[in-house]
Amino acid sequence: MIKHTREKQVKIVATGLALCMLAAPLSASAAESSVLMASGGVASVLETERTLEEYIQIAQDAQGASWGYTNIGVANVESGNLNVRAVSSTDGKLVGKLPKDAACEVVETVDDWAHIKSGEVEGYVSKEFLLTGPEARIRAMELVHTVATANTDGLNVRQEPNTTSEIVTQVGQGEEMEYVETGSDGWVKISIDGEDAYVSQDYVTVEEKLDTAITMTELLYGQGVSDVRVDLVEYAKQFIGNPYVWGGTSLTKGADCSGFVLSVFKKYGITLSHSSRAQANEGTKISASELKPGDLVFYGNGKGNINHVAIYIGGGQVIHASSPKTGIKISSYKYRTPVKCVRVIHD
Template sequence: MQKSFRAATCIMAGAVFITGGTFANAAAPSAADVHFNKFQAVQSMGMPETIQQKVSAATEITPEKVEKAKDIEETAKREKQLGVDIETTGVAKVDDYVNIRKSADENSEAVGKLYNKAIATVTGEKDGWYQIKSGSVKGYVKAEYLTVGDVKAIESAGKKIAKVKADTLKIREKASQDASVKDLAAEGDKLTVAGKSTKGWVGVSVDGEQGYVSADYVEISMSYKKAVSKEEEEAAKAEKKQESKGSAVASYAGQFIGNPYVWGGTSLTNGADCSGFVMSVYAHFGVSLPHSSSALRGVGRSVSLSEIKPGDIVCYEGHVGIYAGNNTLVHASNKKDGIKYTSPITYRNIVAIRRIF
């Protein structure tokens, strides 16, 4: 049996293809049966020497090409770990902050600030200025204040975050299921990765102390500081002012430690019950609250356990107190103990956390 092919050859990107030919064989030839030297093929088609060289260059595997491929692979790996595009990421290198201008001009309006070690995405360059986007801010910064495409600078600017995936996650003293529980974290809470992580466990920082969470229930990512707009900075100042009020509430409440618990009472000196204590402490700051632990669950605004700050009202089933900071509650506990501090605040199940200021 004879199979017929029209003879022709073509070369693309240095490869020789057989598009036809005539073979008096019972079967088409295998790859081993037919061998073309690419240079002979080029010459047979009347192509000049320079094309032969180009064909060779296109297909030749050199140490430089191998190294370049490795670099590309390594860069992709590092970008996945860092969560940024390395080539276009800049890190601020300033003592405090650099102004982000509306246009590439020192006299242009400042639209935001880029603080030291905050990152920005570089979108362009003009006359010694980088056009950037960082957070909600777009604008220009002097190129001298930004280190661009530096892996070490990016690494030092970021911090690892462990985002909780479980409904409630126990933070333990040691990397062991048998270790005591330091605190609890809710789903969506972001914990700072710190200390040494071991197999199956991630080291985290809790109120400045070392703790551990199961690696199965957290998602690790990098977090970076971003630019702040003028509006965001003003809002942050207002929030800081509110925080100082909350701290003042907690400090004032602590003055009455050791005073008696009296059911139905509202006197901070002669005796109060749990809700009466909270009500009277806040009354000192001009805030009127109900004398009921259940009703206090609806005052102010709700915050999560991870967001809790001094002065927040911590509500339990049939009980209430004020967060004093450092995982400590100040409250009118019972007739035996009176007004006291209790730690941790999760000594019983928290129903709600409410913020007044």
């Protein structure tokens, strides 16, 4: 017979009850009876009442939540990403990746596959690694986060909440920023690559969102992109969703922005410093119009001091270790104003 610790027993009972509530809401008396039967008596209820209430509240909130989904699914992988394929076969063309804990609309299920839509990606994923139904909704309640989306182009991001404060950078229309809080002074506090800043409330839309799938940038041989550039970019994409760790250089356990870059390039025999500012001087400066997959894009504060680096992957996108909250992710290379572009692969 399997024995569980009191903490695990409570979680099992509470989670089970919460799932039941999503399928058919229970009255208070029915809920109490279920707990009494599952956890063994009044003493157990008294010991676990607070935790149980929290799970019940999650279930109740999840019942009315949709986030724009009719039949939500959530990627349930240990790490990395869930492959999205054009057809329901492991031989199918890869059309996107669904990062760990990202959400999707489940259109239908066919045998061991689910037909999904997520962001700009539509295709098939293995049902084995996808939460659906009540479990997906409860998980989504834990994962939903608030973003501030720029509703104008060239939005000024300032160091302090006033129009005379220094402009840290600018972001393009449609770019999402990590939301921190809204002040009473008409300014929204946001975070860009782990650093707090401010934008005018008039030029952003604040909303709750779930992460969605990532489109695959097609890097074709014979079109000015060398084999090593293609390979480097595809290698870097394997680590999307992995954690950001200040001072880290591990592609799996955690890296900061320059640590991520140096570790990716190390595989290809290129040695770089563990500093974005230093890396900016370890290659040949190029213009944004000359960017090729594998080139480096640098960002800085309002004074032009470099404090962040990303790898250009083609299609106007970069991959970078962004912040502790978002980890390694893909963004538009103009998600904030680039201050320098550098080439370290010479082919």
